[in-house]
Amino acid sequence: MLTTITRLRVNQIRHNSTVSLSILNYNKNEITLKIGENPITFKNVFLRDSCKSSDSIDESTSQKLFTTAEGATNLSIIEQPQIEDGGEEPTLKVQWDNDGKKVNSTYPLSFLLKHSTAKNNRVGKFFDNDRIIWDKHELESNLSSINHNYKDFLNNEETFFKALHNLNRYGLCFINNIPIPELTEMNDSNTNQWPVANIARKFGYIKPTFYGSLFDVKNLKKQAKNIAYTNTFLPLHMDLLYYESPPGLQMLHAIQNSTLGGENIFCDSFLAAEYVRQKDPKAYEALTKIPITYHYDNNNEYYYYKRPLVIEDNSITNDKFPKIHAINYSPPFQGPFEIGTVKETNTTEYEMFDDFIRGFKLFESAINDPQNQYELKLPEGTCVIFENRRTLHSRNEFNDSNGGDRWLMGTYVDGDSFRSKLRIGYRNFG
Incomplete structure (x- = not known):
């Protein structure tokens, strides 16, 4: 029998797999995505700061290995971001140049949805x-x-x-x-x-x-x-x-x-x-x-x-x-x-x-x-x-x-x- 949290996760993935994700445009400051029918723009600094790659987050403690200011220093996108659509849910992939350091970041649709509105940000934290x-x-x-x-x-x-x-x-x-x-x-x-x-x-x-x-x-x-x-x-x-x-x-x-x-x-x-x-x-x-x-x-x-x-x-x-x-x-x-x-x-x-x-x-x-x-x-x-x-x-x-x-x-x-x-x-x- 599935636990409640597992059922919720499965339902979320099933839902996300039916939501389309595409890139509308990007520049040195922001990336604009189309999620379903809605255009949503994210700051590049926010996305870099939220990266969970192994060189950004310590695997055992889940703690960040860099500061927000460091992540925002000399930040640029190396090549055009991509959408990977072969897994459980669509995923945004970005390769950053962060002050001379290359960082590969991935952002699942569930993450992008969660941070797309203030209301979504409260889900799982507060139960209004x-x-x-x-x-x-x-x-x-x-x-x-x-x-x-x-x-x-x-x-x-x-x-x-x-x-x-x-x-x-x-x-x-x-x-x-x-x-x-x-x-x-x-x-x-x-x-x-x-x-x-x-x-x-x-x-x-x-x-x-x-x-x-x-x-x-x-x-x-x-x-x-x-x-x-x-x-x-x-x-x-x-x-x-x-x-x-x-x-x-x-x-x-x-x-x-x-x-x-x-x-x-x-x-x-x-x-x-x-x-x-x-x-x-x-x-x-x-x-x-x-x-x-x-x-x-x-x-x-x-x-x-x-x-x-x-x-x-x-x-x-x-x-x-x-x-x-x-x-x-x-x-x-x-x-x-x-x-x-x-x-x-x-x-x-x-x-x-x-x-x-x-x-x-x-x-x-x-x-x-x-x-x-x-x-x-x-x-x-x-x-x-x-x-x-x-x-x-x-x-x-x-x-x-x-x-x-x-x-x-x-x-x-x-x-x-x-x-x-x-x-x-x-x-x-x-």
């Missing part, structure tokens, strides 16, 4: 068409698809891919039926023995922070260094936005959760940003321009970074999904604004700040609407995984007057690890 924005109704209608069994998640690659798929789709999933840990206290020597560490390492590696590789969230810590370590209501937010590279995923495993209150709340920030864009485009634009200050100045640590509320990605190809790369929203760790608040010589940001505040209010009204929130009391033995730059999380106030205990263990994983596993998963399972 599988992503949707959600509100309370949408998520609750699909709860069965975002819940996975712990042992299957760890041991069954298809279950693991389903979890990856749902994280990409909703920015949220749950891992259930986690055995009660035999350990009673987390320390540096037993980090790798905790279930949440097992879940995180499935993605590749744990992202350590000044909270540690893993962190405990218990009933009430005296002199807490984070509001999450108290029993106070925790508003919707994202973690570690004062880092240059905030974590892409956060995981919270409920080991004990029998206190009164303490329900977890989740919200799709992309939905809220899209609401602002549609309702007040000028205010939305300000949310992409005015940076917000985030800082952590406590416990002999001082972290600081500025970033706008909305970071766009206009290359996203799903017309029903916002063209957003990430959201930055974390009121508990906000510092004073530094741009747009004082009227100086350049008044652009100063004038835009009013639009920004209007957009900020609209954004908060959307995320605080109960119809846009999913609330649950995380069951003991369940771990939630969510995209830290998309899914806002919150927690209701709680107390242990009923004699209950609350112990959640958390950790972080870089978004790069998640997306790497997601791409491999799509290759293997489609």
Whole structure:
């Protein structure tokens, strides 16, 4: 039986073999091809830079053996490029003179098609068409698809891919039926023995922070260094936005959760940003321009970074999904604004700040609407995984007057690890 990736490759070759490829013209700067019925022009420097010949790419590491600047130096075509049409798919062949060095390059039709449009360039890297924005109704209608069994998640690659798929789709999933840990206290020597560490390492590696590789969230810590370590209501937010590279995923495993209150709340920030864009485009634009200050100045640590509320990605190809790369929203760790608040010589940001505040209010009204929130009391033995730059999380106030205990263990994983596993998963399972 063919694997999914093999079937996709066979179908691609069959498709490409029916698409004609010919050379319309070429000169010292570019080559214009006719692919099917469409003329497409490529820069010569791009083609040379993309060469995969043995003297351009190391066979064992797949790493380039030359720089882009070197490839562009004294570059010319020695003789007329050719189309070879006898293999699996038509192939462009070019012989270069690159600063006195002869290089023979081949470019299969599949490569030329992949790099012919921005949309094609995203195929296999980002999976736009599988992503949707959600509100309370949408998520609750699909709860069965975002819940996975712990042992299957760890041991069954298809279950693991389903979890990856749902994280990409909703920015949220749950891992259930986690055995009660035999350990009673987390320390540096037993980090790798905790279930949440097992879940995180499935993605590749744990992202350590000044909270540690893993962190405990218990009933009430005296002199807490984070509001999450108290029993106070925790508003919707994202973690570690004062880092240059905030974590892409956060995981919270409920080991004990029998206190009164303490329900977890989740919200799709992309939905809220899209609401602002549609309702007040000028205010939305300000949310992409005015940076917000985030800082952590406590416990002999001082972290600081500025970033706008909305970071766009206009290359996203799903017309029903916002063209957003990430959201930055974390009121508990906000510092004073530094741009747009004082009227100086350049008044652009100063004038835009009013639009920004209007957009900020609209954004908060959307995320605080109960119809846009999913609330649950995380069951003991369940771990939630969510995209830290998309899914806002919150927690209701709680107390242990009923004699209950609350112990959640958390950790972080870089978004790069998640997306790497997601791409491999799509290759293997489609």
